Amino acid sequence: MKVLKFGGTSVGSSKNINNVINILENYSKKDTVVCIVSAVGGITDKLLLAGRQAQNKDNGYIETFNTIKDIHFNIINELNLDKSSPIVESVDIKLNALKSLLDGIFLINELSPKTSDKLVSFGEKLSSFIIAETMKNRALSVEHKNSQDLITTNSNFTKAEVYSSITNKSIQDYFKSATQRITILPGFISKSKLGEETTLGRGGSDFTAAIVAAALKVEQLEIWTDVSGMFTTNPKLVKQAYPIEKISYQEAMELSHFGAKVLYPPTVQPVLDLNIPIHIKNTLEPHAVGTIISNDVANGNYTVRxxxxxxxxxxxxxxxxxxxxxxxxxxxxxxxxxxxxxxxxxxxxxxxxxxxxxxxxxxxxxxxxxxxxxxxxxxxxxxxxxxxxxxxxxxxxxxxxxxxxxxxxxxxxxxxxxxxxxxxxxxxxxxxxxxxxxxxxxKTDVKKALNSLHEQFFEAKTKQLNVFITGVGNVGEKLVDQIKQQRKYLKDNLKINMRIAGLSNSRKMIFDEDGIDLNTWKEQLAEGEKASLNGFFESTKKLNLRNSIFVDVTANNEVATLYEKYLRQSIGVVACNKIACSSDLENYKLLKRLSLKYNAPFLFETNVGAGLPIIDTLNNLIASGDKITSIHAVLSGSLNFVFNNFNDSTKFYDVVKQAAAEGYTEPDPRIDLSGVDVARKILILARESGVEMNLEDIENTPFLSKSGLESGSVDDFYKTLIKDEAHYQQLYASAKAKNCQLKYVAQFNNGKASVGLQEIPIGHPFYNLEGKDNIVMFYTKRYPEQPMIIKGAGAGADVTASGLFADIIRIGND
The missing domain is CATH 3.30.2130.10 (VC0802-like)
Structure with a gap:
């Protein structure tokens, strides 16, 4: 014999009821079946609502009653039952009795626990009757039996206590003589010794099923619901959650006590006492494995269930x-x-x-x-x-x-x-x-907490990173493309699941907590909401996703001022924007402290040398106990490109324009050509070496003409380049006469730093530096004479994007 219980969702529509009937029909081919059903989903709440409305003299109870009536007759119609059949007449009689009860509550202005039990019993009586009669109509061997004839309780209304010996005997006696293949019982309802209608309280249908299963000593109790068993966590909040195939009674009860809605622990005590396994199954996916709850669960290697x-x-x-x-x-x-x-x-x-x-x-x-x-x-x-x-x-x-x-x-x-x-x-x-x-x-942290813990204890050590990128221009677009290209590799080889959850340019911004589709991100961004730097922060904060990383691909001062807010929310920051790390010393130190305090990584490798591992190498030297004595470097790929391409047969204006067009300079080339950008870079290296200094402490010897330095706009600046061509040709001629190359050099030595254009002689490591390359020479206690040299492309969208990407991956590997 099989005992099955179907919950409210499982019988909540004609489609679901047909699924239930198919399941019962298949089972009945091999075994006799006892089926306990709940009220149609939501009906118990509506019955209680109607009762309260009637008690409060609120005529709305009539509308609520009509809703209940419509729900049941809609199901009957959809089940193709003949409107002239006795089924419709019987349901109508039951509903009229319900209406009379509500009218009585309205008249006497009272809803006692005893009346409440009578009221809510209509839900299970109606659903079980409709299902049984539908099955009879389809020529199945089925009988509808009122559970109130089998389960005897005390008179503790709304949560009656069962008299086990009387109830067990009634159930056993009835099924000894029953000849039908399928028996339909309403769950939840019972009767007192005095013949009063009672209910079994919360989880009452589960309790009915457990009582019947225990009385008949079946091999297994099946509870059918709308999910495929008990999940590792709430699948509505954690997409990676999956069903647990086997679980102990104690584990199931702990999970149920703490929010898992599949099972109400007190109601299954009868089967637990007899060690009868419970199988949780899905009415909508009957072939799914589900979850078996028993005491015969192998320990296995799991820790958290x-x-x-x-x-x-x-x-x-x-x-x-x-x-x-x-x-x-x-x-x-x-x-x-x-x-x-x-x-x-x-x-x-x-x-x-x-x-x-x-x-x-x-x-x-x-x-x-x-x-x-x-x-x-x-x-x-x-x-x-x-x-x-x-x-x-x-x-x-x-x-x-x-x-x-x-x-x-x-x-x-x-x-x-x-x-x-x-x-x-x-x-x-x-x-x-x-x-x-x-x-x-x-409660605002629940989703993030469940996802984080599930990732830690249940997933194959795959870490999900949620990336929010501000500034999807030239470099930002390359970064998005690189992430799209490498996502599968990262997941398969580094166990990093990287998703872009937010994107913004100067006009629009978009968000998707499940990850933006990188095949259509440009079209989505074009239709996004109006961009706002603070709005981007607030949306990132509100999403509250685990392992969130804010990526700044701008040169915007206002964006840099927001790093503090992100770090205080434990959102990591990755930046190619040099403004924050070259800002006032106290702000730089504050960002470092916040990163440690809130366990939020703050990485800015691309601040110096784009994709070159300059800061990372420096940090490793310091961490290993070495000490920087001096730094000599060409740190501007844009300036190196300019002076490698400028000569007496070219015009300085044309070369600078070319550098800007190829993405080697900042949007405002004055930042590069004035030396401010290089000064920021050497300042960052000095600070990372442990020296406290500010930007104004760096000696900057400009090479631009006076009018170029004083230009009020980018357009005005370009005009000065044309006007002052002779000034720049003179710089080139001086270097050529000495057989030297022009290089813009940054130096740090004995706690002092400087930047400026220098004439580099043949044989110097900087002399043959080509194109947009950077070079850095670290002199340390361990490298006092032959410096550690890092050399390579120091500008360009691709290499800058790859540097940002490397910082993001570094966070994922921590």
Missing amino acids: GISNIENIALLTLQGSGMVGIPGFSKRLFETLSQEKINVILITQASSEHSICLGIDENDAEIAKTTIDATFENEIALHKIDPIIVEKELSIIALVGDNMKSHQGISGKMFSTLGKNNINIRAIAQGASEKNISAVIA
């Missing part, structure tokens, strides 16, 4: 120095809550006895505060304790697993993962059994 959460939690804190060493505070606190029938979900107490924290349903918070403050009124007045502190808009997340007790470091991994993602923990609870570790967090 699932991650669950409870929403709408309030945290109550009772604290005060007057509590220390004084017995009875806990007793009075819990008695007060018990008297108000307030359930305590989580408890934690400091060993100092100075405070007790309780997690309760947020809806009970106000009455809890009022009654607790009243209970401790005297102690509060004497300042022995504080008035109860209430914190709302919280949630509980919980790791669950039988094997957690035999694995060290689980809680460490949990809290480290949450901390890395800026998720603040308000309270922690762990039972002595070590099957559950619970933490109270802000």
